[in-house]
Amino acid sequence: MHSIIANDYELEIGSILDSSFASLLDKYSDVKKIIVSDDNTSEHCVPFLISNYDGLAEAEVVILPAGEENKSLAIVANVWELLTEYGLGRHDLIINVGGGVVTDMGGFIASCYKRGMQFINIPTSLLSMVDASIGGKTGVNLDHYKNQIGVFNDPEAVYIDPIFLSTLESNELLSGYAEMIKHGLIHSTDLFNKVIEQLDIPFELELELLKESIQVKNEVVKRDPLEGGERKILNFGHTIGHVIEGFMLGSEGMTHGHAVGIGMVFEAYLSTKKGKLSQEEFKTIESAILDVFPVPTFSNDDIQSMTALLTNDKKNKGGKILCCLLEKIGECTFDHEISEQEVTEVFLHYKNQQINLN
Numbered sequence: 001m002h003s004i005i006a007n008d009y010e011l012e013i014g015s016i017l018d019s020s021f022a023s024l025l026d027k028y029s030d031v032k033k034i035i036v037s038d039d040n041t042s043e044h045c046v047p048f049l050i051s052n053y054d055g056l057a058e059a060e061v062v063i064l065p066a067g068e069e070n071k072s073l074a075i076v077a078n079v080w081e082l083l084t085e086y087g088l089g090r091h092d093l094i095i096n097v098g099g100g101v102v103t104d105m106g107g108f109i110a111s112c113y114k115r116g117m118q119f120i121n122i123p124t125s126l127l128s129m130v131d132a133s134i135g136g137k138t139g140v141n142l143d144h145y146k147n148q149i150g151v152f153n154d155p156e157a158v159y160i161d162p163i164f165l166s167t168l169e170s171n172e173l174l175s176g177y178a179e180m181i182k183h184g185l186i187h188s189t190d191l192f193n194k195v196i197e198q199l200d201i202p203f204e205l206e207l208e209l210l211k212e213s214i215q216v217k218n219e220v221v222k223r224d225p226l227e228g229g230e231r232k233i234l235n236f237g238h239t240i241g242h243v244i245e246g247f248m249l250g251s252e253g254m255t256h257g258h259a260v261g262i263g264m265v266f267e268a269y270l271s272t273k274k275g276k277l278s279q280e281e282f283k284t285i286e287s288a289i290l291d292v293f294p295v296p297t298f299s300n301d302d303i304q305s306m307t308a309l310l311t312n313d314k315k316n317k318g319g320k321i322l323c324c325l326l327e328k329i330g331e332c333t334f335d336h337e338i339s340e341q342e343v344t345e346v347f348l349h350y351k352n353q354q355i356n357l358n
């Protein structure tokens with residue numbers, strides 16, 4: 001068991017059965033407990049927890065409809081009504097068991113219900129383990145705008161146990177690797193190379209690599225919990241990634257990691273265009289990422305719709321679109337202004353490449 005202090009809460013990585021979860025449940029023995037899960041984690045992950053912890057025997061299990069398209073205020077309102085029916089008080093406990101959608105929504109549900117109650121995150125997707133469940137960002141989407149409504153609020157504890165990854169579908173596992181690639185790109189060449197090598201054997205993830213990736217996020221968040229400055233580098237790939245993901249919500253959908261993967265290539269392209277990242281490093285990033293996360297065929301209308309979404313990005317300031325750029329592999333800087341025109345150009349660059357290829 002590897003225990004890290006993340007701001008004021010406990011972050012433990014390894015078998016949950018060896019963690020402090022049992023003693024934490026003892027601490028909450030006299031309060032109601034609600035497990036927030038989704039269609040998949042209620043089946044694959046919650047039974048394991050209930051069968052191993054007597055303290056969860058009486059817990060109510062809330063099952064959210066799985067998927068990004070359900071990360072909405074309407075679903076959150078349904079859950080608040082359900083919690084009221086259960087007679088949940090502000091001293092009771094919410095335990096989120098799921099991927100990033102569940103930890104983001106469950107955290108938000110807990111943070112606003114009766115002006116805030118305690119919650120624990122037990123992430124079950126790789127993406128949620130390395131990224132979404134830690135750092136205190138909670139929230140929901142508003143139409144096509146990603147995470148437009150939300151609050152910063154830390155959980156009481158986070159328990160990260162790779163055992164849950166065994167039932168995750170392969171595209172969802174790969175999605176988590178996108179955030180691990182990002183941690184490499186903003187932190188060090190060594191970590192980037194290790195993650196890229198691991199992509200050849202994605203189901204054999206080393207615990208040490210998982211810990212290293214989590215540490216990158218945790219250290220940045222500890223230094224800048226409310227994203228006043230440095231934390232913005234964790235958004236690398238997300239300015240463009242979020243508009244792709246938000247746009248795709250209206251059609252066949254795309255995993256968060258796939259959209260961020262493309263976003264990272266596009267933002268790396270802009271980094272090179274703006275004289276920062278070298279051509280050679282850009283090519284390394286481009287081939288490693290596009291190999292796993294190909295760019296779909298977008299029409300000109302699609303591209304126009306996506307660039308229009310950019311103007312409402314949370315990271316914008318004073319009407320300007322702000323973005324992170326790479327200086328080199330392992331060094332990212334933030335608050336760079338980019339124009340709609342530049343983003344359109346990068347989309348067209350990849351669209352034309354596809355036409356050439358076909």
Ligand SMILES: NC(=O)c1ccc[n+]([C@@H]2O[C@H](COP(=O)([O-])OP(=O)(O)OC[C@H]3O[C@@H](n4cnc5c(N)ncnc54)[C@H](O)[C@@H]3O)[C@@H](O)[C@H]2O)c1
Nearest residue numbers: 040044066099100101124125127131132137164167168256
């Ligand atoms: N709060 C943050 O800092 C932060 C950071 C990154 C991403 N996010 C958010 O996280 C979300 C993406 O997270 P995600 O990729 O985990 O998506 P997700 O929660 O939708 O999970 C992906 C799919 O995997 C299923 N699943 C999860 N665990 C499983 C398991 N153990 N076995 C079988 N199926 C399982 C889910 O039911 C879902 O169908 C996005 O909404 C994104 O905005 C938040």
